[in-house]
Amino acid sequence: MKQLHNRRDFLRGTALLMGAFSGQSLFSKSMAKSIAPFDKKMAGKSASEVARDEDYWSVVQQGYSASFSNILILNNGGVSPPPIVVQQAVENYHKLADQGPSYYMWRILDQGREPLRQKLARLAGTDPEEIAINRNATEALNTVIFGMDLQRGDEVIGCHLDYPNMMHAWRQRAQREGIVYKQLAFDFPIEDDDLIVAAYRDAITPRTKVIHVTHVINWVGHIMPVKKICEMAHEHGIEVIVDGAHSFGLLDFKVSDLGCDYFGTSLHKFLSAPVGTGMMWMKREHIGKIWPLVCDGEPKRSDIRKFETLGTRSFPLEQGIGEAINFHEGIGPKRKEERVRYLKDYWAKEAVSHIPRVRLHTSLAAAYSCGICGVSMDGMTAPELDAALFNRYKIHTTAMVNDYVHCVRITPHVYTSLSDLDRLLDALHGIAKS
Missing domain, CATH: 3.90.1150.10 (Aspartate Aminotransferase, domain 1)
Incomplete structure (x- = not known):
């Protein structure tokens, strides 16, 4: 009987784990059915036309418990509430893991990371072998910032309106190692891509190694001309790190189309994944030269998984990302x-x-x-x-x-x-x- 009980638990855990990656997902069982009739009604309409259809969006609103809060939440740029199906998925994963964390986390939930990596890669338009799953944009981007082999006197160009944690990271490297951290000042709004690109170009010297650019400025929401900055930087042999915390899951783009070398984001913002989930992407040819932020047994291996050696963390939160992607794709990025x-x-x-x-x-x-x-x-x-x-x-x-x-x-x-x-x-x- 005990063996039968263990087998049932194993099968139940496996089914729960794979649900987010199949037609049996919580989103497919609930929200997809509600949205389907409106999808037929919206057929042939542009995304901007659908954006104004209140009947369609009233169904989407029902998928969030935040819609029923007495407090009006208008700080979704900080962190977004997850949809109800994401909350339910995380709760189910927690219940499973709490039966015996050392077994259900490491031997059941941990098996979901590779399907999740594939799912994130499809959303980002990248190779799965270039995607690392972590906890937020700060962790993703600090991994790159502190993992680069820079020498005293090497220069990094950023902006005074980059995210504070990234500015602090570069300043720490400057204070400790003597790199030169230069910051540009912009008076937004600016409706001139060439002006912004020229500012970065004019700051370049023979010692410039990296440009750090924020895709969507978190302070005021300005969308930066990332692709143009990357093209200019590469003409000078300079690598580009992109902070995509406020763009991924909101703007309809593929990371692979930006032309950058490194990209980090928080998935708990506009993707509405569980709080404390993030993603890092880097070109495959760079993986071997970047040191992990947290130790790894083979720190110079060319395997993106070396950046996931974080020790024990919340596997239920990580696996909840799958349902957030289902919800996002059910609406449609555009x-x-x-x-x-x-x-x-x-x-x-x-x-x-x-x-x-x-x-x-x-x-x-x-x-x-x-x-x-x-x-x-x-x-x-x-x-x-x-x-x-x-x-x-x-x-x-x-x-x-x-x-x-x-x-x-x-x-x-x-x-x-x-x-x-x-x-x-x-x-x-x-x-x-x-």
Whole structure:
């Protein structure tokens, strides 16, 4: 009987594990059936047309428990709530693992990493042997930053509006090893790719080895001309690291199309994967020369898995990524991008046109922004506006403040409704009058 019980547990665990990679996924059993009739209705319509169909998106909104929260979450640029099917998957994986972690984690759930690697590679448009699964963009990009063999005096070009953890990493290398970390200053919004590319080009010297560029600037949501920067850098023999934390799962692109050498992202932002999941990609020819951030028995091997030697971590969270990809692909990457851009435009255009004292810090041109938009109000600091939105209206945003930016970042997601954004506009009107 004990052997039969163990076999049943094994089969149940295997079926649960493979579900996210088959027609038996939680998404296929629930959301896919709800969306299917609307997919037929939307046939032949462009992504921008679908973006305005509230009946379609009301079904998507039902797939998120965040849709029913009393607090209006408009800081999805920080971390996004996972869909209900993702929550259920993680809960199921946790229940399985907790029966005996040393068995169910290492011998059952761990077997799901390779199918997940394949699934992520298809989404990214890359070779699976170039994908490492980790916990967030900071871990992915710090692996590259600290893993590169740079010498004293070698130069790295970045930007004052890169993500703080990446700037800190480069500064630490500068302080400890004597590399030269140069940062460009941009006054966004800028609707001129050539101006941005020229700024990076003009900063290059014979000692420049790396350019670090953020795909979507987290402070204000500006979309950088990454492909053009990569093409220019490679003409000078310079490698490019791309921070894709706010682009992957939102913009409809393939990592392989960017032309970069290294790419890191957090999957718990716009992909809506479980919190604490991320991905790193690097060109296959670079893998052997990059040292792992965490030790590996063969640190110079040309196997992407050397970057996954993290010790014990949450396998249930990792495996929950599969259902997030199912949800994302069920909507469609281009539809998702256009919907989130439409939501941003809906409130931002109204606010800047009809609410006194309001100023935007983000371009409204489709080529330069999507979901993230920075807003400020004359006579108030960014923290004051952020506090007023929450304390008086229960709208959660985040204040973005440094030497170059002073604004509140507002970021809707696909579960955000137009009535939610009307609530935001009413709040901005009320604050402006007061």
